[in-house]
Amino acid sequence: MMTAPDPHVARLRKLDACAVSDTLDKLGLAGCVTGLRSASPGRRIAGRVHTVKLKAGNAPADRPPVHLGAAAIDASGPDDVIVVEQRTGIDAGCWGGILSRGAQHKGVAGVICEGLARDVDEAREIGFPVFCRGYTARTARNRVYEDATDVPVTVGDFTVEPGFYVICDSSAAVFIAPADIARVLDAAEDIVRREGEMTRRLATGESASAVLGANYEYMLKGDD
Structure with a gap:
Protein backbone atom coordinates (compact mmCIF):
# COMPACT_ATOMS: atom_id res chain seq x y z
CA MET A 1 0.00 0.00 0.00
CA ALA A 179 7.55 17.71 17.44
CA ASP A 180 9.31 20.81 16.09
CA ILE A 181 8.74 20.48 12.35
CA ALA A 182 5.63 22.70 12.06
CA ARG A 183 7.14 25.71 13.83
CA VAL A 184 10.50 25.23 12.08
CA LEU A 185 8.83 25.25 8.68
CA ASP A 186 6.75 28.33 9.51
CA ALA A 187 9.80 30.27 10.71
CA ALA A 188 12.05 29.08 7.86
CA GLU A 189 9.50 30.08 5.24
CA ASP A 190 9.37 33.52 6.82
CA ILE A 191 13.16 33.81 6.67
CA VAL A 192 13.11 32.80 3.00
CA ARG A 193 10.42 35.41 2.31
CA ARG A 194 12.48 38.13 3.98
CA GLU A 195 15.64 37.11 2.15
CA GLY A 196 13.71 37.09 -1.11
CA GLU A 197 12.62 40.66 -0.51
CA MET A 198 16.23 41.67 0.19
CA THR A 199 17.31 40.01 -3.05
CA ARG A 200 14.59 41.88 -4.94
CA ARG A 201 15.73 45.21 -3.49
CA LEU A 202 19.36 44.51 -4.37
CA ALA A 203 18.28 43.77 -7.94
CA THR A 204 16.64 47.20 -8.18
CA GLY A 205 19.97 48.86 -7.41
CA GLU A 206 19.68 49.60 -3.69
CA SER A 207 22.99 49.51 -1.86
CA ALA A 208 23.96 46.39 0.09
CA SER A 209 24.33 48.51 3.23
CA ALA A 210 20.79 49.82 2.92
CA VAL A 211 19.22 46.44 2.12
CA LEU A 212 21.14 44.29 4.58
CA GLY A 213 22.09 46.33 7.64
CA ALA A 214 19.62 45.79 10.46
CA ASN A 215 17.29 43.75 8.23
CA TYR A 216 19.78 40.88 8.13
CA GLU A 217 21.42 41.29 11.52
CA TYR A 218 18.14 41.29 13.44
CA MET A 219 16.22 38.81 11.28
CA LEU A 220 16.66 35.96 13.78
CA LYS A 221 15.87 37.97 16.90
CA GLY A 222 12.18 38.57 16.56
CA ASP A 223 9.15 38.82 14.35
CA ASP A 224 9.62 42.38 13.15
Missing part, protein backbone atom coordinates in the same frame (compact mmCIF):
# COMPACT_ATOMS: atom_id res chain seq x y z
CA MET A 2 1.33 3.42 -0.98
CA THR A 3 1.83 5.89 1.85
CA ALA A 4 0.31 9.34 1.40
CA PRO A 5 2.91 12.06 0.72
CA ASP A 6 4.04 13.92 3.85
CA PRO A 7 3.07 17.62 3.51
CA HIS A 8 5.92 18.63 5.82
CA VAL A 9 8.42 17.02 3.44
CA ALA A 10 6.89 18.86 0.49
CA ARG A 11 7.42 22.18 2.30
CA LEU A 12 10.91 21.22 3.46
CA ARG A 13 12.00 20.48 -0.13
CA LYS A 14 11.34 24.12 -1.07
CA LEU A 15 13.85 25.41 1.50
CA ASP A 16 17.63 25.09 1.85
CA ALA A 17 19.88 24.00 4.69
CA CYS A 18 21.04 27.53 5.53
CA ALA A 19 17.51 28.86 5.99
CA VAL A 20 16.60 25.91 8.19
CA SER A 21 19.84 26.22 10.17
CA ASP A 22 19.09 29.91 10.76
CA THR A 23 15.65 28.87 11.96
CA LEU A 24 17.10 26.44 14.49
CA ASP A 25 19.29 29.27 15.79
CA LYS A 26 16.24 31.51 16.10
CA LEU A 27 14.27 28.85 17.97
CA GLY A 28 17.17 27.67 20.15
CA LEU A 29 17.23 24.17 18.66
CA ALA A 30 20.16 21.88 17.78
CA GLY A 31 20.42 19.76 14.65
CA CYS A 32 22.78 21.36 12.13
CA VAL A 33 25.68 19.09 11.09
CA THR A 34 28.43 20.53 8.89
CA GLY A 35 31.46 19.11 7.10
CA LEU A 36 29.72 16.52 4.93
CA ARG A 37 30.77 16.15 1.29
CA SER A 38 28.25 16.06 -1.53
CA ALA A 39 29.07 13.52 -4.22
CA SER A 40 26.90 15.61 -6.58
CA PRO A 41 27.29 19.29 -5.63
CA GLY A 42 24.18 21.29 -6.31
CA ARG A 43 21.80 18.52 -5.24
CA ARG A 44 19.51 18.95 -2.27
CA ILE A 45 17.51 16.27 -0.47
CA ALA A 46 14.79 16.34 2.17
CA GLY A 47 12.65 13.73 3.85
CA ARG A 48 11.96 11.54 6.86
CA VAL A 49 14.86 9.55 8.28
CA HIS A 50 15.48 5.81 8.31
CA THR A 51 18.71 4.94 10.10
CA VAL A 52 21.42 2.29 9.84
CA LYS A 53 24.00 1.73 12.57
CA LEU A 54 27.26 -0.08 11.75
CA LYS A 55 29.87 -1.63 14.04
CA ALA A 56 33.42 -2.85 13.56
CA GLY A 57 34.20 -6.45 12.67
CA ASN A 58 31.88 -9.21 11.51
CA ALA A 59 28.32 -9.91 12.56
CA PRO A 60 27.82 -12.53 15.29
CA ALA A 61 27.83 -16.06 13.88
CA ASP A 62 24.29 -16.76 15.11
CA ARG A 63 22.82 -13.95 13.02
CA PRO A 64 21.58 -14.55 9.46
CA PRO A 65 23.60 -12.81 6.72
CA VAL A 66 22.52 -9.19 6.29
CA HIS A 67 23.75 -6.76 3.65
CA LEU A 68 24.16 -3.40 5.31
CA GLY A 69 21.54 -0.87 4.26
CA ALA A 70 19.19 -3.37 2.59
CA ALA A 71 16.56 -3.32 5.34
CA ALA A 72 16.52 0.48 5.36
CA ILE A 73 15.99 0.54 1.60
CA ASP A 74 13.13 -1.95 1.93
CA ALA A 75 11.51 0.29 4.57
CA SER A 76 11.95 3.53 2.62
CA GLY A 77 10.12 5.41 -0.11
CA PRO A 78 10.04 8.77 -1.91
CA ASP A 79 9.64 10.90 1.24
CA ASP A 80 12.59 9.23 2.99
CA VAL A 81 16.32 9.76 3.49
CA ILE A 82 18.61 6.99 4.76
CA VAL A 83 21.15 8.02 7.40
CA VAL A 84 24.08 5.67 8.09
CA GLU A 85 26.42 5.82 11.08
CA GLN A 86 29.88 4.32 10.55
CA ARG A 87 32.03 5.91 13.25
CA THR A 88 34.43 3.02 13.81
CA GLY A 89 37.43 4.80 12.32
CA ILE A 90 37.94 1.88 9.93
CA ASP A 91 38.59 2.73 6.28
CA ALA A 92 35.54 0.96 4.85
CA GLY A 93 32.56 2.02 2.81
CA CYS A 94 29.22 2.25 4.55
CA TRP A 95 27.34 2.80 1.28
CA GLY A 96 28.01 1.71 -2.30
CA GLY A 97 26.78 1.53 -5.84
CA ILE A 98 24.30 -1.35 -5.61
CA LEU A 99 22.76 0.28 -2.56
CA SER A 100 22.45 3.55 -4.46
CA ARG A 101 20.69 1.76 -7.31
CA GLY A 102 18.38 -0.13 -4.96
CA ALA A 103 17.47 3.05 -3.09
CA GLN A 104 16.90 4.93 -6.33
CA HIS A 105 14.50 2.23 -7.54
CA LYS A 106 12.48 2.74 -4.34
CA GLY A 107 12.41 6.51 -4.93
CA VAL A 108 14.52 7.26 -1.84
CA ALA A 109 15.55 10.93 -1.76
CA GLY A 110 19.20 10.21 -0.91
CA VAL A 111 21.64 9.00 1.74
CA ILE A 112 23.67 10.75 4.44
CA CYS A 113 26.71 8.84 5.70
CA GLU A 114 28.52 9.59 8.93
CA GLY A 115 31.42 7.70 7.44
CA LEU A 116 32.93 6.91 4.05
CA ALA A 117 31.06 6.06 0.85
CA ARG A 118 32.31 4.13 -2.18
CA ASP A 119 31.25 3.78 -5.82
CA VAL A 120 30.85 7.53 -5.73
CA ASP A 121 31.23 7.93 -9.50
CA GLU A 122 28.43 5.40 -9.99
CA ALA A 123 26.13 7.31 -7.65
CA ARG A 124 26.95 10.50 -9.54
CA GLU A 125 26.37 8.79 -12.89
CA ILE A 126 22.88 7.58 -11.98
CA GLY A 127 21.99 10.83 -10.20
CA PHE A 128 21.55 9.41 -6.70
CA PRO A 129 22.49 11.98 -4.01
CA VAL A 130 25.15 10.81 -1.54
CA PHE A 131 26.46 12.96 1.31
CA CYS A 132 29.33 11.56 3.37
CA ARG A 133 32.52 12.29 5.32
CA GLY A 134 34.77 11.09 2.52
CA TYR A 135 35.37 8.46 -0.15
CA THR A 136 37.00 5.04 -0.24
CA ALA A 137 37.24 1.96 -2.43
CA ARG A 138 37.45 -0.44 0.53
CA THR A 139 34.56 -2.84 1.01
CA ALA A 140 32.67 -3.23 4.27
CA ARG A 141 33.17 -7.01 4.11
CA ASN A 142 35.15 -8.29 7.08
CA ARG A 143 35.56 -4.70 8.30
CA VAL A 144 32.17 -3.40 9.45
CA TYR A 145 28.68 -4.83 9.70
CA GLU A 146 25.13 -3.63 10.22
CA ASP A 147 24.24 -3.72 13.89
CA ALA A 148 20.67 -2.39 13.60
CA THR A 149 18.19 -0.50 11.47
CA ASP A 150 15.93 2.33 12.65
CA VAL A 151 17.71 2.96 15.94
CA PRO A 152 19.20 6.24 17.18
CA VAL A 153 22.46 7.15 15.39
CA THR A 154 24.95 9.96 15.80
CA VAL A 155 25.79 12.34 12.97
CA GLY A 156 28.38 14.92 13.90
CA ASP A 157 27.58 15.52 17.57
CA PHE A 158 23.81 15.22 17.10
CA THR A 159 21.65 12.19 17.91
CA VAL A 160 19.29 11.41 15.04
CA GLU A 161 16.16 9.38 15.73
CA PRO A 162 14.25 7.37 13.13
CA GLY A 163 11.38 9.51 11.87
CA PHE A 164 13.24 12.81 12.23
CA TYR A 165 13.06 15.19 9.31
CA VAL A 166 16.21 16.25 7.45
CA ILE A 167 17.25 18.65 4.73
CA CYS A 168 20.75 18.33 3.30
CA ASP A 169 22.71 20.21 0.66
CA SER A 170 26.34 21.16 0.08
CA SER A 171 26.27 23.48 3.11
CA ALA A 172 25.05 21.10 5.83
CA ALA A 173 22.59 18.48 6.98
CA VAL A 174 19.89 19.85 9.27
CA PHE A 175 17.79 17.48 11.36
CA ILE A 176 14.43 18.37 12.92
CA ALA A 177 12.41 16.40 15.45
CA PRO A 178 8.78 15.71 14.45
Whole structure:
Protein backbone atom coordinates (compact mmCIF):
# COMPACT_ATOMS: atom_id res chain seq x y z
CA MET A 1 0.00 0.00 0.00
CA MET A 2 1.33 3.42 -0.98
CA THR A 3 1.83 5.89 1.85
CA ALA A 4 0.31 9.34 1.40
CA PRO A 5 2.91 12.06 0.72
CA ASP A 6 4.04 13.92 3.85
CA PRO A 7 3.07 17.62 3.51
CA HIS A 8 5.92 18.63 5.82
CA VAL A 9 8.42 17.02 3.44
CA ALA A 10 6.89 18.86 0.49
CA ARG A 11 7.42 22.18 2.30
CA LEU A 12 10.91 21.22 3.46
CA ARG A 13 12.00 20.48 -0.13
CA LYS A 14 11.34 24.12 -1.07
CA LEU A 15 13.85 25.41 1.50
CA ASP A 16 17.63 25.09 1.85
CA ALA A 17 19.88 24.00 4.69
CA CYS A 18 21.04 27.53 5.53
CA ALA A 19 17.51 28.86 5.99
CA VAL A 20 16.60 25.91 8.19
CA SER A 21 19.84 26.22 10.17
CA ASP A 22 19.09 29.91 10.76
CA THR A 23 15.65 28.87 11.96
CA LEU A 24 17.10 26.44 14.49
CA ASP A 25 19.29 29.27 15.79
CA LYS A 26 16.24 31.51 16.10
CA LEU A 27 14.27 28.85 17.97
CA GLY A 28 17.17 27.67 20.15
CA LEU A 29 17.23 24.17 18.66
CA ALA A 30 20.16 21.88 17.78
CA GLY A 31 20.42 19.76 14.65
CA CYS A 32 22.78 21.36 12.13
CA VAL A 33 25.68 19.09 11.09
CA THR A 34 28.43 20.53 8.89
CA GLY A 35 31.46 19.11 7.10
CA LEU A 36 29.72 16.52 4.93
CA ARG A 37 30.77 16.15 1.29
CA SER A 38 28.25 16.06 -1.53
CA ALA A 39 29.07 13.52 -4.22
CA SER A 40 26.90 15.61 -6.58
CA PRO A 41 27.29 19.29 -5.63
CA GLY A 42 24.18 21.29 -6.31
CA ARG A 43 21.80 18.52 -5.24
CA ARG A 44 19.51 18.95 -2.27
CA ILE A 45 17.51 16.27 -0.47
CA ALA A 46 14.79 16.34 2.17
CA GLY A 47 12.65 13.73 3.85
CA ARG A 48 11.96 11.54 6.86
CA VAL A 49 14.86 9.55 8.28
CA HIS A 50 15.48 5.81 8.31
CA THR A 51 18.71 4.94 10.10
CA VAL A 52 21.42 2.29 9.84
CA LYS A 53 24.00 1.73 12.57
CA LEU A 54 27.26 -0.08 11.75
CA LYS A 55 29.87 -1.63 14.04
CA ALA A 56 33.42 -2.85 13.56
CA GLY A 57 34.20 -6.45 12.67
CA ASN A 58 31.88 -9.21 11.51
CA ALA A 59 28.32 -9.91 12.56
CA PRO A 60 27.82 -12.53 15.29
CA ALA A 61 27.83 -16.06 13.88
CA ASP A 62 24.29 -16.76 15.11
CA ARG A 63 22.82 -13.95 13.02
CA PRO A 64 21.58 -14.55 9.46
CA PRO A 65 23.60 -12.81 6.72
CA VAL A 66 22.52 -9.19 6.29
CA HIS A 67 23.75 -6.76 3.65
CA LEU A 68 24.16 -3.40 5.31
CA GLY A 69 21.54 -0.87 4.26
CA ALA A 70 19.19 -3.37 2.59
CA ALA A 71 16.56 -3.32 5.34
CA ALA A 72 16.52 0.48 5.36
CA ILE A 73 15.99 0.54 1.60
CA ASP A 74 13.13 -1.95 1.93
CA ALA A 75 11.51 0.29 4.57
CA SER A 76 11.95 3.53 2.62
CA GLY A 77 10.12 5.41 -0.11
CA PRO A 78 10.04 8.77 -1.91
CA ASP A 79 9.64 10.90 1.24
CA ASP A 80 12.59 9.23 2.99
CA VAL A 81 16.32 9.76 3.49
CA ILE A 82 18.61 6.99 4.76
CA VAL A 83 21.15 8.02 7.40
CA VAL A 84 24.08 5.67 8.09
CA GLU A 85 26.42 5.82 11.08
CA GLN A 86 29.88 4.32 10.55
CA ARG A 87 32.03 5.91 13.25
CA THR A 88 34.43 3.02 13.81
CA GLY A 89 37.43 4.80 12.32
CA ILE A 90 37.94 1.88 9.93
CA ASP A 91 38.59 2.73 6.28
CA ALA A 92 35.54 0.96 4.85
CA GLY A 93 32.56 2.02 2.81
CA CYS A 94 29.22 2.25 4.55
CA TRP A 95 27.34 2.80 1.28
CA GLY A 96 28.01 1.71 -2.30
CA GLY A 97 26.78 1.53 -5.84
CA ILE A 98 24.30 -1.35 -5.61
CA LEU A 99 22.76 0.28 -2.56
CA SER A 100 22.45 3.55 -4.46
CA ARG A 101 20.69 1.76 -7.31
CA GLY A 102 18.38 -0.13 -4.96
CA ALA A 103 17.47 3.05 -3.09
CA GLN A 104 16.90 4.93 -6.33
CA HIS A 105 14.50 2.23 -7.54
CA LYS A 106 12.48 2.74 -4.34
CA GLY A 107 12.41 6.51 -4.93
CA VAL A 108 14.52 7.26 -1.84
CA ALA A 109 15.55 10.93 -1.76
CA GLY A 110 19.20 10.21 -0.91
CA VAL A 111 21.64 9.00 1.74
CA ILE A 112 23.67 10.75 4.44
CA CYS A 113 26.71 8.84 5.70
CA GLU A 114 28.52 9.59 8.93
CA GLY A 115 31.42 7.70 7.44
CA LEU A 116 32.93 6.91 4.05
CA ALA A 117 31.06 6.06 0.85
CA ARG A 118 32.31 4.13 -2.18
CA ASP A 119 31.25 3.78 -5.82
CA VAL A 120 30.85 7.53 -5.73
CA ASP A 121 31.23 7.93 -9.50
CA GLU A 122 28.43 5.40 -9.99
CA ALA A 123 26.13 7.31 -7.65
CA ARG A 124 26.95 10.50 -9.54
CA GLU A 125 26.37 8.79 -12.89
CA ILE A 126 22.88 7.58 -11.98
CA GLY A 127 21.99 10.83 -10.20
CA PHE A 128 21.55 9.41 -6.70
CA PRO A 129 22.49 11.98 -4.01
CA VAL A 130 25.15 10.81 -1.54
CA PHE A 131 26.46 12.96 1.31
CA CYS A 132 29.33 11.56 3.37
CA ARG A 133 32.52 12.29 5.32
CA GLY A 134 34.77 11.09 2.52
CA TYR A 135 35.37 8.46 -0.15
CA THR A 136 37.00 5.04 -0.24
CA ALA A 137 37.24 1.96 -2.43
CA ARG A 138 37.45 -0.44 0.53
CA THR A 139 34.56 -2.84 1.01
CA ALA A 140 32.67 -3.23 4.27
CA ARG A 141 33.17 -7.01 4.11
CA ASN A 142 35.15 -8.29 7.08
CA ARG A 143 35.56 -4.70 8.30
CA VAL A 144 32.17 -3.40 9.45
CA TYR A 145 28.68 -4.83 9.70
CA GLU A 146 25.13 -3.63 10.22
CA ASP A 147 24.24 -3.72 13.89
CA ALA A 148 20.67 -2.39 13.60
CA THR A 149 18.19 -0.50 11.47
CA ASP A 150 15.93 2.33 12.65
CA VAL A 151 17.71 2.96 15.94
CA PRO A 152 19.20 6.24 17.18
CA VAL A 153 22.46 7.15 15.39
CA THR A 154 24.95 9.96 15.80
CA VAL A 155 25.79 12.34 12.97
CA GLY A 156 28.38 14.92 13.90
CA ASP A 157 27.58 15.52 17.57
CA PHE A 158 23.81 15.22 17.10
CA THR A 159 21.65 12.19 17.91
CA VAL A 160 19.29 11.41 15.04
CA GLU A 161 16.16 9.38 15.73
CA PRO A 162 14.25 7.37 13.13
CA GLY A 163 11.38 9.51 11.87
CA PHE A 164 13.24 12.81 12.23
CA TYR A 165 13.06 15.19 9.31
CA VAL A 166 16.21 16.25 7.45
CA ILE A 167 17.25 18.65 4.73
CA CYS A 168 20.75 18.33 3.30
CA ASP A 169 22.71 20.21 0.66
CA SER A 170 26.34 21.16 0.08
CA SER A 171 26.27 23.48 3.11
CA ALA A 172 25.05 21.10 5.83
CA ALA A 173 22.59 18.48 6.98
CA VAL A 174 19.89 19.85 9.27
CA PHE A 175 17.79 17.48 11.36
CA ILE A 176 14.43 18.37 12.92
CA ALA A 177 12.41 16.40 15.45
CA PRO A 178 8.78 15.71 14.45
CA ALA A 179 7.55 17.71 17.44
CA ASP A 180 9.31 20.81 16.09
CA ILE A 181 8.74 20.48 12.35
CA ALA A 182 5.63 22.70 12.06
CA ARG A 183 7.14 25.71 13.83
CA VAL A 184 10.50 25.23 12.08
CA LEU A 185 8.83 25.25 8.68
CA ASP A 186 6.75 28.33 9.51
CA ALA A 187 9.80 30.27 10.71
CA ALA A 188 12.05 29.08 7.86
CA GLU A 189 9.50 30.08 5.24
CA ASP A 190 9.37 33.52 6.82
CA ILE A 191 13.16 33.81 6.67
CA VAL A 192 13.11 32.80 3.00
CA ARG A 193 10.42 35.41 2.31
CA ARG A 194 12.48 38.13 3.98
CA GLU A 195 15.64 37.11 2.15
CA GLY A 196 13.71 37.09 -1.11
CA GLU A 197 12.62 40.66 -0.51
CA MET A 198 16.23 41.67 0.19
CA THR A 199 17.31 40.01 -3.05
CA ARG A 200 14.59 41.88 -4.94
CA ARG A 201 15.73 45.21 -3.49
CA LEU A 202 19.36 44.51 -4.37
CA ALA A 203 18.28 43.77 -7.94
CA THR A 204 16.64 47.20 -8.18
CA GLY A 205 19.97 48.86 -7.41
CA GLU A 206 19.68 49.60 -3.69
CA SER A 207 22.99 49.51 -1.86
CA ALA A 208 23.96 46.39 0.09
CA SER A 209 24.33 48.51 3.23
CA ALA A 210 20.79 49.82 2.92
CA VAL A 211 19.22 46.44 2.12
CA LEU A 212 21.14 44.29 4.58
CA GLY A 213 22.09 46.33 7.64
CA ALA A 214 19.62 45.79 10.46
CA ASN A 215 17.29 43.75 8.23
CA TYR A 216 19.78 40.88 8.13
CA GLU A 217 21.42 41.29 11.52
CA TYR A 218 18.14 41.29 13.44
CA MET A 219 16.22 38.81 11.28
CA LEU A 220 16.66 35.96 13.78
CA LYS A 221 15.87 37.97 16.90
CA GLY A 222 12.18 38.57 16.56
CA ASP A 223 9.15 38.82 14.35
CA ASP A 224 9.62 42.38 13.15
